[in-house]
Amino acid sequence: MVSNGFLIIFLQSEGLLMGYEKIGAVIAVILLIFALVVGYLLLTNRKVNQLEQKLQELEGKE
């Protein structure tokens, strides 16, 4: 059950979470962090592709 989740117990034991109404918020924050990580990776991936393309062009000129 979500209400008994490890994370919730941990946050409650540390006084960081009061009441079960914030459970959804905690999961939302975790998913947001995950989305940020994936977003960062996708952007970096795109940047690397562009740089590799530029490098190929530069090496072609030389």
Place this chain on the structure above:
Amino acid sequence: MKRESAISIGYKSLAVLLLLYTLIFGLTNELPYQAIWEQSARNFFFHVPNWTVLIVLMGISLVQSLRVLRSYDPDLKLKRTSLELDVMAVEAAKVGIMFCIAGLVSGMIWARVTWGSNLPASDFAAWWNWDPKQTCALIAFFIYLGYFLLRTSFADPEQRAKVAAAYNIFAFATLIPLLFIIPDRLPGLHPTAEQGSQLVQLKVDATFTTVFFPAMIGFILLGYWIYEVRYRMGLVQYRLDEIEAERAYNEV
């Protein structure tokens, strides 16, 4: 812009899907009751994969280091130069050490809930128990930290690549005994092969395995994705530096 291959898109999409599945079901699925662990058993889906990714990435780093040393053989014609392989080795180790830190932190939080719940949060013993596995994992972390420190002490890139590659082989050789063999033979808080009845119980439970194995694959793919992006960026930077140096030399 350079196009991604189907395999590349496929494994990255799979990583996102598996990790999303792990996050949602790992946090919300009903788990069978486990003494001591109770609901903290959910951390198994995050803590154990971190260490698995560490081993996979340090394994990749080891292979690249071996290739660095082999690249000096004049009879061998490798596609990459020793310095390019060195970039790949160090980037794998960097991502690996990031997962090592994640493993140590997730382990500390788990220790707080299971072994240190009766102690106040301000007490260090609530978070860290000097259990053989914890201690050995910390030693492994410092051994790899030594790899990065060693690299900073060489100005010559070729010399740095060779010495760091040799050290990396030693570092990996210590990783397996430190994470598995030594802790298994000492009494401690972590479940060992003999004491791991709880672990076995969880492993055979379908509700557990349906999250655990996708989590393992998802984390490994995520680790590889970060490594791939980092080493490609490192190789571009290396080539740009080389071109710049060539230009400067030609101008002189």
